[in-house]
Amino acid sequence: DTAVSQTPKYLVTQMGNDKSIKCEQNLGHDTMYWYKQDSKKFLKIMFSYNNKELIINETVPNRFSPKSPDKAHLNLHINSLELGDSAVYFCASSLQTTGGNQPQHFGDGTRLSIL
Amino acid sequence: QQQVKQSPQSLIVQKGGIPIINCAYENTAFDYFPWYQQFPGKGPALLIAIRPDVSEKKEGRFTISFNKSAKQFSLHIMDSQPGDSATYFCAALSWGGKLIFGQGTELSVKP
Numbered sequence: 534d535t536a537v538s539q540t541p542k543y544l545v546t547q548m549g550n551d552k553s554i555k556c557e558q559n560l561g562h563d564t565m566y567w568y569k570q571d572s573k574k575f576l577k578i579m580f581s582y583n584n585k586e587l588i589i590n591e592t593v594p595n596r597f598s599p600k601s602p603d604k605a606h607l608n609l610h611i612n613s614l615e616l617g618d619s620a621v622y623f624c625a626s627s628l629q630t631t632g633g634n635q636p637q638h639f640g641d642g643t644r645l646s647i648l
Numbered sequence: 649q650q651q652v653k654q655s656p657q658s659l660i661v662q663k664g665g666i667p668i669i670n671c672a673y674e675n676t677a678f679d680y681f682p683w684y685q686q687f688p689g690k691g692p693a694l695l696i697a698i699r700p701d702v703s704e705k706k707e708g709r710f711t712i713s714f715n716k717s718a719k720q721f722s723l724h725i726m727d728s729q730p731g732d733s734a735t736y737f738c739a740a741l742s743w744g745g746k747l748i749f750g751q752g753t754e755l756s757v758k759p
Contacts (some may be wrong), residue, residue, distance in 0.1 A: 537691070564745055574735060576692070576749040588744045623691050627745060636682065637747060639691030 536560050537640035539624050545646045546614060554609045554643045556624030564588070565607035566625040566637065567599060576623070582607050583629075611645075619647045650675060652740050654750025661728055662758050669753045670722045671738035678748075680741035683712065683723050685734050686752075692737060696723070728757045 537558045546552055558565060566589075567579040581589040582601045596612045607624060621644050625637040653672045661667045671681075680699055684692035698705045698712045698721065705712045709726040725732055738750040 566745070568747075574686075574752045574754075576737065576747075576752075578746050578748075581745055583745075589746055591746070625691075629745070635745070636694045636697065637745070639684075639693065641689065641691045 537624055537626055537638050539622075539640040539643050541643060542641065543644050543646075545648065547648050548614055548616060550614050551610070551612045552614060552645070553611070554622055554624075554645075556607050556609070556640060558605055558624075558626040558638070560626055560628075560638060562626040562628050562638075563604055564627045564629060564635075565601065565604070566627075567607065567609050568623040568625060568639075570621040570623060570642070572620070579622075580607075580609075614645075614647050616647050619645055621645070650742065650748055652738060652748050652750045654738050654753060656753060657751065658754040658756070660756045660758065663729060665728050665757070667725050667728055667732075667755055667757070668722055669736055669738065669755075670720065671750050672718075672720045673740050673748075674719065675740070675742070676719070678740035678742060681712070681714065681721050682739050682741070682747070683710070684737045684739060684749075686737065687734050695736070725755075728755075730757045730759050733757050 564583045566581045580599045585601045598610045601607045621642040624640045627635045627637045682697035683695045685695045686692045696707045711724045714721045739747045
């Protein structure tokens with residue numbers, strides 16, 4: 534019973550292409566996030582949505598566009614992929630955005646490789 | 649001010665040893681400090697967390713020590729096992745649910 538699931542797990546594509554990563558959570562959480570983990574394993578938040586509303590947009594290039602059709606889904610669309618976009622992208626969710634008792638649950642990531 | 653600094657970058661201990669990972673922060677507005685454990689090919693998983701009004705929290709073999717005045721906190725793993733070998737991240741919770749992560753510590757526990 535996967536709590537936060539991402540697809541695909543691996544994505545290999547050419548520079549300049551457009552791709553999407555999907556995320557779904559079955560925890561009944563209100564808030565969802567996208568994080569990027571670089572080759573040195575550094576994790577940085579990109580976006581968060583609370584009940585389909587954008588809360589955090591962490592100075593990510595416009596080529597990245599999150600879309601939340603409902604509070605259980607947060608997809609990430611990336612236009613004109615660049616070499617520097619190669620990374621592991623993690624989706625996460627939490628019950629609320631505030632309050633320390635709302636841990637964030639992470640998916641297993643999507644490894645994006647740009648050729 | 650939004651940074652969390654973590655050390656060491658890597659750590660090797662023998663089975664049964666007590667690895668200690670340290671983190672420091674600047675922003676006093678942070679009010680929740682979780683530790684995450686990540687195995688290869690998996691997402692980070694919450695291990696243990698603490699609020700700044702508590703100086704120590706223990707869950708099983710994992711203990712967080714928190715020094716509010718020094719703005720430092722650390723993770724101790726008692727009786728470490730080879731299965732504890734993973735990357736550990738400290739983090740601090742900022743506005744809007746934004747987790748600010750440390751740089752990570754790759755722990756290897758030798759049998």
